[in-house]
Amino acid sequence: DIHASFKPLDETLVAGYVESQPGLVTILGGTSADWNVKEVGDGNLNFVYILTGPKGSFVLKQALPYVRCVGESWPMTLERAYFETTVLREHGRLASHLVPVVYHFDHPMALTVMEYLAPPHIILRKGLIAGTVYPLLAQHMAEFMASTLFHTSLLALSTMKHRKEVAHFCGNIEMCRLTEQVIFTEPYMDAANNRWSSPHLDTDVQALREDSAIKLEIAGLKSKFCERTQALLHGDLHSGSIMVTQNSTKIIDPEFGFYGPMGFDLGAFLGNLILAYISQDGHATSQDDREGYKLWLLKTIGDTWQLFSEKFLVHWDQNWGSGDAYKKEVYNTKDLQLLVQKSFMSELFQDTLGYAAAKMIRRIVGIAHVEDMESISDVEKKVTCERRALTFAKHLLKERSKYSDIRQVCNALQGSR
């Protein structure tokens, strides 16, 4: 058992652990008496400590063998820390300026030490709720997704390397199962974990559970999630897994990483931006009607897909035939290359819209909600936003084949009620 020597840390024990690691002591400088330790984990799963010393700082993240926000009654594999670190390092290789640097990984302790993303870095979701514009967000996220998804797919890899990586990440099955359960299953049934604004949305929830067309679409998305090993995904790419400043974007927390359909990452990010957009009416005040901010969010949604697809195609154009999927000798004319690229991107667009919708639905009726909605203090306003999100997501899920362009989606979102 790789975790035989596992010990859960806490604020008082962390310094002792760091003292035992000379490389880490060097980063902080001084001795443990000089260090400040603060637990800041606001996520659902793990413990995150910020350590600062006379010379430097870092973040220490430890997984415990259960789900933090639920407790020991919901066990969860320690191996997620291993996969998180493995993905973080791979992302570092592919998009170094968009992820924290990993300094240290302790497998038995399920513990990762990484670059501290100091203030003014904040979690994107909090920035979106505050109404802060991030001018580089779309560009950075497009860059991140284009690079990490392209370079771990068969567009860049040999089938030899790809199948080896697929096999490796099959090991992160418990995290995949959590996603299957809370995103693709429970929202569509009567499950103890579900919660929603009740009684306001009771009939909406009932209608969702009786909607055969929705369940058919969800079946297709779930089976692609479980069976299509298209690229190495972040796996949990919502606005709570991104830290931002005006000129920096950093993607953290890829503990759900595995080989799955690219649209799942794209949909996670876009679905959460759509939730942010719809929640704005709930945050509007007489001083700040948020109308300008809503336009920026719409533009960011559109730009993200647009820039993603441009950048992805640039990678593809620069790497024709480097992966095993499309051999240069077969796809040997510019017209043919354009044809297969167009077909690829349009399937990916459909997947993206589908997963975006699935991600939205589960945030309204499933176990884990989003602060964008939860922080709306006026209940009527909150319920109005939630119902609008649910309605739009259902529409997107069922009618997405009618959309071929992100601008059409943005227009539909803007006009939705």
Place this chain on the structure above:
Amino acid sequence: DIHASFKPLDETLVAGYVESQPGLVTILGGTSADWNVKEVGDGNLNFVYILTGPKGSFVLKQALPYVRCVGESWPMTLERAYFETTVLREHGRLASHLVPVVYHFDHPMALTVMEYLAPPHIILRKGLIAGTVYPLLAQHMAEFMASTLFHTSLLALSTMKHRKEVAHFCGNIEMCRLTEQVIFTEPYMDAANNRWSSPHLDTDVQALREDSAIKLEIAGLKSKFCERTQALLHGDLHSGSIMVTQNSTKIIDPEFGFYGPMGFDLGAFLGNLILAYISQDGHATSQDDREGYKLWLLKTIGDTWQLFSEKFLVHWDQNWGSGDAYKKEVYNTKDLQLLVQKSFMSELFQDTLGYAAAKMIRRIVGIAHVEDMESISDVEKKVTCERRALTFAKHLLKERSKYSDIRQVCNALQGSR
């Protein structure tokens, strides 16, 4: 290295090996002096020996570290013997009456000992060329594919078990790469391995290599082959991997087994039946016009899909919710179950037609041809059959979305020229 002690056998060395295995000696009875050894391998890859003794008999199959029909210049992993035996045992568990019993596996020696399928068992392809009717073929093949594909998919398995198996079979990557190369790549480019009836089909081959619509379809099928881990496939299910009598059907040689799209197995079998059908005109004589036989082949093509889909749905109906794909609590009404089943079967039908077409094309213009065509002695007749097969396959590949029923496909085949 698991194969450190590997030694290639030959007709003179086989008995010595068997002598070292008491369990095998017991099956044959007597001593090596009483045994008859005969090499019968007619396949492309491996060596197959029939051993008979006073008490019993068996077949001993050994992989060599290269492709038999090419020689040492084309190396090929010995691990294929391990995967073949693993799949054979799994098939034995799921459809015991349709596969030979495995008696013995020697991993270092890449060697499997299995039940001898004695005459009148012959390779199906030879029976089809001879014009022999096999009344139970469709039923048996439908049974085999329905059972093996259903029970290794997420319709029957938990995602836990499924991902474990997927990871395991990622190890058979070299065999998958061979398929990628000879089925999905080389037929669509100028490759040294390709051969075809030249100069007769030169312009047809040229046209194929310039057909963008075909290459687009092939790209989709190849990516599903590489990325969709839908079920444990046989992986090489043509009429040369099936041995038959009037009342027995046995599926052998699953050395290409891996987790892939179900339609690949279905398409392999149906595509080879279509080749057999089209080749009949080349085998017709004034004594035997083969018209009745052609009708039986058409019926067998239709019945195979029809019976497969019935049997597959029976497995599904009897096992609702046993796999993780469609939870009973979500897919909770008969109407909804019918809706998702219909959608599943119609996607599978499309995949099946696509892979059938791909399998046909590669047999006309790629490295490995079929005896159904090769044994037509009149060159003009042979070329006519080959061109018709190529034309029909291209039609199927491009227009398959217009077919929703196997009878329509059979009618189109019957009317094709």
